[in-house]
Amino acid sequence: MDFRIFTEPQQGASYDELLAVAKATEDLGFDAFFRSDHYLRMGDGDPGYGPTDAWTTLAGLARDTSRIRLGTLVSSVTYRYPGILAIQVAQVDAMSGGRVELGLGTGWFEAEHKAYGIPFPPKRFGLLEEQLEIVTGLWSTERGETYSFSGEHYTLENSPALPKPVQSPIPVLVGGKGASRTPALAARFATEFNAPFPDPGTIPGLFENVRRACVEFGRDPDEIVYSAAQVLAVGSDEASFVKRAAAIGREPAELRVNGLAGTVSEVVDKLGALREQGVERVYLQVLDLHDLDHLDLVAREVVPQLGE
Structure with a gap:
């Protein structure tokens, strides 16, 4: 089971604060640092520094880290034209020496679009389908050849399809x-399928839907990595768990139901249950970016108990 750190910087975090978390992620042996791609704080509270741009952040981390993989969970199709997105991701992949992954979705947070003047069409699934086809098509076009696409939402004519990423393919x-x-869509384009904050007991069904779609598409379902994202709040004892729950504004009882939350032994058991349900990779959503001791506790006392 892979363990990745997943952050929500739209709640208010500067690049330097994110860099501290990314360096801890790398030093403590976690697999990757991922961040959300949002531009507006969710809920009340002090916005702090405010938002940072996801791919600008990842470009900086590409140069300031050396091992961990870097990506978005997930970028919204409403923020960038697909041709520009393909260039950005390929460039950051080169800057990192081939450590980038692209998570792409339809977007959902209408308020942030209004706040920053970003169009938010009511139907976005078609945008996602075409963007996935375009970015993967641009990356896979042979050097020296051109790429063209004509769809309902986007048209590309004789694109040089440059720059090329280091990885072939970039994980999507x-x-x-x-x-x-x-x-x-996962069956057609994805190297990984993620169940985001799944309701208890729903993961096997979500994964089975993807496996069935792969078979229908003529693809081996085992080619895809199956992952889940859940909020993290772990304590060495009950008191420290309650303190961490309070720090992120959540009730301990609710967190125990809906997240990877509780004492070390509880969270080890929860992760073991996720693995039995087919989860191969876990995104640990860290909401208190200043509590680096939290990451240290998980790396020292939780991860080693899961083994390989």
Whole structure:
């Protein structure tokens, strides 16, 4: 089971604060540092520094880290034209020496679009389908050849399809809880399918939908990595767990139901249960970016108990 750190910088975090978390992620042996791609704080509270741009952040981390993989969970199709996105991701991949992954989704947070003047069309799934086809098509076009595409939402004519990423292919993550359309997209384009904050007991069904879609598409379902994202709040004892729950504004009882939360032994058991449900990779959503001792506790006392 892979363990990745997942942050929500739109709640208010500067680059330097994110860099501290990314360096801890790398030093403590976690697999990757991922961040959300949002521009507006969710909920009340002090916005602090405010938002940072996801791919600008990852470009900086590409130069300031050396081992961990870097990506978005997930970028919204409403923020960038697909041709520009393909250039950005390929460039950051080169800057990192081939450590980038792209998570792409439809977007959902209408308020941030209004706050920053970003169009938010009511129907966005078609945008996602075309963007996935375009970015993967641009990256896979042979050097010296051109790429063209004509769809309902985007048209590209004789693109040089440059620059090329270091990785071939760049891993692409698709996630969601839809029963048919999202699994079909995962089967066509994804190297990883993510179940984001799944309701208890729903993971096997979500994964089975993707496996079925892969078979229908003529693809081996085992080619895809199956992952889940859950909020993290672990304490060495009950008192420290309660303190960490309070720090992120959550009730301990609710967190125990909906997250990787509780004492070390509880969280080890929860992760073991996720593995039995087919989860191969876990995104640990860290909401208190200043509590680096939290990451240290997980690396020292939780991860080693899961083994390989």
